[in-house]
Every structure is written in structure tokens, then in C-alpha cells.
Amino acid sequence: MFRLLCLVLLALPGLLHAETRVPVSQAEIQLGFAPVVQQAAPAVVNIYASRVVATRASPFRGDPFFERFFNDLGATRPRVQNSLGSGVILSADGIVVSNYHVVGEATDIRVVLNDRREYAARVLLGDEEADLAVLQIENAPELPALDLRDSDTVQVGELVLAIGNPFGVGQTVSSGIVSGLARSGTATGNARGYFIQTDAPINPGNSGGALVDVNGHLIGINTAILSRSGGSNGIGFAIPSGLVAQFVAQARGGRTLFERPWAGLGGQPVTPDMAEGLGIARPDGVLISEVHPSSSFIRDIRPGDVITHVGGQPVNSPAEVVYRMSLAGIGAKTSITRLRDGAEHQIEVELIAAPNSPLRTQIVTGDDAVIPQMLLSTINPLVIEQYRLPLMSRGVIVDDPGPYGARAGLRAGDILKSVNGQDATDSGSVARALEQVSGTLVLEVQRDGRRMALRFRI
Structure with a gap:
């Protein structure tokens, strides 16, 4: 009964910051929320x-x-x-x-x-x-x-x-x-x-x-x-x-469309075993495993560092890092607490959008290509963010396989790694390579983290 009376009191206007007391009238009890x-x-x-x-x-x-x-x-x-x-x-x-x-x-x-x-x-x-x-x-x-x-x-x-x-x-x-x-x-x-x-x-x-x-x-x-x-x-x-x-x-x-700041970091929550190995008293923070070369953190964060606070607030998972950066917004500067070699440092980082560099350069393969009407993009941080690719992904992504690519077994989101042994560095080079194929086509494709080879007779 005492618990119920306290709840009623908290709901009364004008008493939200007052000293807690038992309601003194039937009217106060009946008000509730x-x-x-x-x-x-x-x-x-x-x-x-x-x-x-x-x-x-x-x-x-x-x-x-x-x-x-x-x-x-x-x-x-x-x-x-x-x-x-x-x-x-x-x-x-x-x-x-x-x-x-x-x-x-x-x-x-x-x-x-x-x-x-x-x-x-x-x-x-x-x-x-x-x-x-x-x-x-x-x-x-x-x-x-x-x-x-x-x-x-x-x-x-x-x-x-x-x-x-x-x-x-x-x-x-x-x-x-x-x-x-x-x-x-x-x-x-x-x-x-x-x-x-x-x-x-x-x-x-x-x-x-x-x-x-x-x-x-x-x-x-x-x-x-x-x-x-x-x-x-x-x-x-x-x-x-x-x-x-x-x-x-x-x-x-x-x-x-909502635009989030891009960290360009890969990491995981600090576990008790990790904390012991790092010499940390408590398993707090995010252990950084990767830093993309285009990340705004590249000058101040390196693999092995632990990020414990973003914007003055504690973070214990990659999701919390993204959330804290989203609250600050693109173009803002936010404080980061970094732990390295047992020493704590305060740094300031400018938050940026995922860079479109090198240029994405979307290309549709022409009618002369062995697989025509396929939409390709060069992988860059913007594409990595859009498709949730591994942070260090490189190559060319299939935005849309088109009718012929779909028949060949390609799917949207596939990463082309090579065409007939030639590295797929950008969408333009892949489109040209597909126009020069004769005899046999071998595509090295990465899908859901697995690599496979698709072979065709032309």
C-alpha cells in the first residue's frame, strides 16, 4: 500500500521535486497518473x-x-x-x-x-x-x-x-x-x-x-x-x-534520408578475458581491431586501442559508438576517451559522412559485354556503409545483376574480385574486361564472406 501511495504522489503536478510524503486527501489518491x-x-x-x-x-x-x-x-x-x-x-x-x-x-x-x-x-x-x-x-x-x-x-x-x-x-x-x-x-x-x-x-x-x-x-x-x-x-x-x-x-x-557519421572503425566489446590481457581493471569499452585509411580517426586511433567514452558518455559496444556519434551529427567535433598501453588520453575527432572516395562510378555494362545490363559500383566507404560490407572490403560490387547476370548466378551485393584472373579494382576496368572476353569467362566472387568461382563458356 505504501508503494501505491508513493506512485500517486509522483504524478501530482507541482510536487515532482518536493520532498516525498504520503497523500493527505482522497482527491490526491484518486488522481493517480x-x-x-x-x-x-x-x-x-x-x-x-x-x-x-x-x-x-x-x-x-x-x-x-x-x-x-x-x-x-x-x-x-x-x-x-x-x-x-x-x-x-x-x-x-x-x-x-x-x-x-x-x-x-x-x-x-x-x-x-x-x-x-x-x-x-x-x-x-x-x-x-x-x-x-x-x-x-x-x-x-x-x-x-x-x-x-x-x-x-x-x-x-x-x-x-x-x-x-x-x-x-x-x-x-x-x-x-x-x-x-x-x-x-x-x-x-x-x-x-x-x-x-x-x-x-x-x-x-x-x-x-x-x-x-x-x-x-x-x-x-x-x-x-x-x-x-x-x-x-x-x-x-x-x-x-x-x-x-x-x-x-x-x-x-x-x-x-537520415545521414549518420561514419567511424570507419572495426571493434568488439571488451570481455573480462580481454580486460585482464590489456591490464584494465574492468571490462569496459570497445577494443579496436581495424581502422579504415579514410576514417577521421586514423590519426589518433590504432588497432589495440580501447575507446571507453564518446562525447563524455561511456560506450561498451560498437552500437553505442554509432549511437553517440549520431547524436552529435555530421560536421560536429566530439571528444573520445582512448585507452592505450594502460594510459588514458582525451582526443577530439571531427565526425564525417562515409566518403565517396574513390568515386563510386556506377556503370551499366554495355551490349558488347559478355554479361550486359549489369549495374556495377567501385567499392568505397560509402558503398561499404550502404551494403554493411566488411570494413576493409575492396573490389567491385554488383548493384543489380540484370536479367543476364541473374541467369549466370550473380546476385545484388556480390563482390567481384577478379575477371579471368585480372583484379577487379574499379567498375570501369571490370566493364572493359567483360567486353574483351572470348572463349571462357571465370569470375571470382565473394558472397556472404565466402569466395567462389563462376566459370562460363562463351
Whole structure:
């Protein structure tokens, strides 16, 4: 009972920084989280999105015998696919943040406010990797908005509310606490993810909704759960408000794709065994194994160094390094704490985008080539970042194999290492080599980390 009374007290306006005490009236007990909900709920919206997808129609559909044999027979035809989720208004002029998986590639988006007003919206910026999207409500009057709180000030154990539209039943509020911070990759299988964990019940339809503190300030955008049943098991994840702020800033700057700083580093978390070998008291930080020659870290970081802080905040995984750099943004300078030979050093590094150097130079092989209509690119840091290739990848990548390349067994994302024994250094040289082939063609290809040779008689 004492626990319940303390929760009630924390929700009362004007007493958030006061000395903790037991509520003195029945009215205070009955309020609960109501003042926080009244403040935050109007800025949380329901989102209905539709997209057109291609499906294959079969003339045997519904036939109990032939359907299993000829289910894939038939031409493709468009079908409207609907999705349901939530969003958060972050400015009075109609800027809304939601999840990419709710609105990504949608052709029609409807935003329904808490008071049932409905407006059309369009996507300004989306990023599938971060699962965030920024929308603009069309022709809306001045709207209620939530204030962002610095997610770096959030602590484990804080009371939070999750507001959204679970299972399409309408706006719902659930409560819990922050049960973990700096969760990397556990929510979506994305090793570059970085999340706030909460036990506030989050269910399908809550995606894109608000995770707010007891002041009604936004600390995260609900994005995913860990569940075997599809419902809430008390392990939910939210994208921190710090990253949300960067998305909104880039959307207002006119970007349609989110641009992250590029580290050009390869590394792994420091384990207890590594810490002992490095002479470190605790297994903290990221041990650097590779530094790309084009990285802005090249002058100050070398393999064997341990990065313990970025921007003054501790990092314990590559995902945390990427997250901290993303908060600073391209063009900013950030402080890095480096541990080398047992000595700690503070350095400052300018954050850059992945360089397009040497030039990517996309080329389509001509009709004279042994494999025509194939789209090729020279591998550089920009391509490495786009395709998530190993850091030191070299050669030429197949952007699109085209109809002839696909028949030959090539796939998008394959790396060409050589053509008839000639090293594939850039897209231009590979295109020329394919025009000069006679007799036999041997392609050395790297796919998913494995090398193989494709041989053809011309």
C-alpha cells in the first residue's frame, strides 16, 4: 500500500521535486497518473497507413486439390496492404514521429488525433535501420505537442507511461518503469540499434507511440517487444529521444534520408578475458581491431586501442559508438576517451559522412559485354556503409545483376574480385574486361564472406 501511495504522489503536478510524503486527501489518491495523461495524451496520435504491394493471383485459388500444386501460377496484381500504429506530435506545426515499419513506403497516411480529428500526412524522412520516420501533417491547425527530454538523463527505475493504440482498440495508457538502458540489438535483431528497455506493457499497435516520464516529457518512441506469443511479456523497447531529436533536425533541414557519421572503425566489446590481457581493471569499452585509411580517426586511433567514452558518455559496444556519434551529427567535433598501453588520453575527432572516395562510378555494362545490363559500383566507404560490407572490403560490387547476370548466378551485393584472373579494382576496368572476353569467362566472387568461382563458356 505504501508503494501505491508513493506512485500517486509522483504524478501530482507541482510536487515532482518536493520532498516525498504520503497523500493527505482522497482527491490526491484518486488522481493517480491522470494529470500526466491529460498533458501527454493529446499529442499522441493513431496512424493508419496503406501501401500497394504486388501479389500473384492463381486461377486455382480455393480449389482443394490443384491449389497446392499451382498456387504460384498467375500474373502479379496490386493489392492494398494496411498497417496500424501510433505517432507523437513534436511541434505545433504538425511534425509527427513514428516507426518506419508503420509508415515506410506508404502511399496514403491518415493521422487521427486524440479528439478524433483526422488529417492526411506525408513522410519527410524515413530510416528503416533505426525504424524511425518523421511526418508532416497536412493543413492542420496549431496542435498539441510533447516536449523532448534528454534521454541521457533517464535512469533505471524511473516511472514511465506508454501511450499508444494497441491492437487498434483506441488510445490506451500503460505504466511501468525503465528496466534497462543501452540495450543494443536485442529489440529488432539490428546490431546497430540502441534502446531504452521498459516493462510498461507494449503491444502491436503501440509502435511509434510515446514513452513519457512522470512530467509528461517524451523520453522514447516505442518500437518493439520481445515476445513468443505476440503480446507483451514485460520486455519492451523504445528509441531514445536524443536520436529522435536528430531525426527531426535533419527532416527540418530538408533531408529525406537520415545521414549518420561514419567511424570507419572495426571493434568488439571488451570481455573480462580481454580486460585482464590489456591490464584494465574492468571490462569496459570497445577494443579496436581495424581502422579504415579514410576514417577521421586514423590519426589518433590504432588497432589495440580501447575507446571507453564518446562525447563524455561511456560506450561498451560498437552500437553505442554509432549511437553517440549520431547524436552529435555530421560536421560536429566530439571528444573520445582512448585507452592505450594502460594510459588514458582525451582526443577530439571531427565526425564525417562515409566518403565517396574513390568515386563510386556506377556503370551499366554495355551490349558488347559478355554479361550486359549489369549495374556495377567501385567499392568505397560509402558503398561499404550502404551494403554493411566488411570494413576493409575492396573490389567491385554488383548493384543489380540484370536479367543476364541473374541467369549466370550473380546476385545484388556480390563482390567481384577478379575477371579471368585480372583484379577487379574499379567498375570501369571490370566493364572493359567483360567486353574483351572470348572463349571462357571465370569470375571470382565473394558472397556472404565466402569466395567462389563462376566459370562460363562463351
